[in-house]
Amino acid sequence: MGAQTVVADVADEIARRVATGEYAPGDLIPSVRQVAEEFGMNRATAQLVLGRLESYGFVDAHRGRGFTVRDVRLAGGVDVYRRLFRLSMHAPEVAAEMFRNILIVERAIVLEALLDYTESERAIPPQELHEAVDELETLARATEPDHVRMLELEIGLVRTLLSELGHSMQRAVLNSVGETLFEVPEAVDAFFAASADLHVLVWRALLAVWESEAGPSEAQLALFEDLFGMYHDKVEARFAELTGPAVESGALATDSGTQSHAATA
Secondary structure (H helix, E strand, C coil): CCHHHHHHHHHHHHHHHHHCCCCCCCCECCCHHHHHHHHCCCHHHHHHHHHHHHHHCCEEEECCCEEEECCHHHHCCHHHHHHHHHHHHHCHHHHHHHHHHHHHHHHHHHHHHHHHHHHCCCCCCHHHHHHHHHHHHHHHCCCCCCHHHHHHHHHHHHHHHHHHHCCHHHHHHHHHHHHHHHCCHHHHHHCCCCCHHHHHHHHHHHHHHHHCCCCCCHHHHHHHHHHHHHHHHHHHHHHHHHHCCCCCCCCCCCHHHHHHHHCCC
């Protein structure tokens, strides 16, 4: 294992401790000497670890004091949130709360895109949308549906709608949400808490509405919003099932194994 891989692994372990609250905002994190001793590496490599944590936005450097933990939940951006979510898998309650917030954002963007496009002039060539839904249906009918590819297709469909609507900021946030989800397999699988076929049925129904001259009624729109909310409740519950009970901290690929790799750096 190369030195850069060791640096990334150890930086992720310390970042995980920040994500799960083991190191609180304002705390001093271990010094270069302490990191070197704990992970069996030389001080030059330990310095790179701390530098990487600073580049992640997880710590601030203070001359003469060392590195202190940033309040990443308060001050961190989307990239920090994405890393926090991935590293929080060892603290299921933290992960569940973060996933719930991801769902709130995703739901708002997707629902707005679907409803706004329904009320627009709908200029996207129908064939373009049908091709994506056809592929989605083929995947859904597989013995073991490829959830990653299916979610990619669905995000791609919404991205197409947002582009047509000129909602560039929502599109950028949706892209970041997708990146966050794809880094956590449990999050992707949770989106298919209901049958994969249901995803296809929803898109087929939307296509039928968009291709009809008469739009949906107010009652139909209200029902759609209610069903959308119920679906996300199932997704949230499924994620909680998949992440399961708390895992012991210190999950840096069996510390002894990682330390033996680090010692060669």
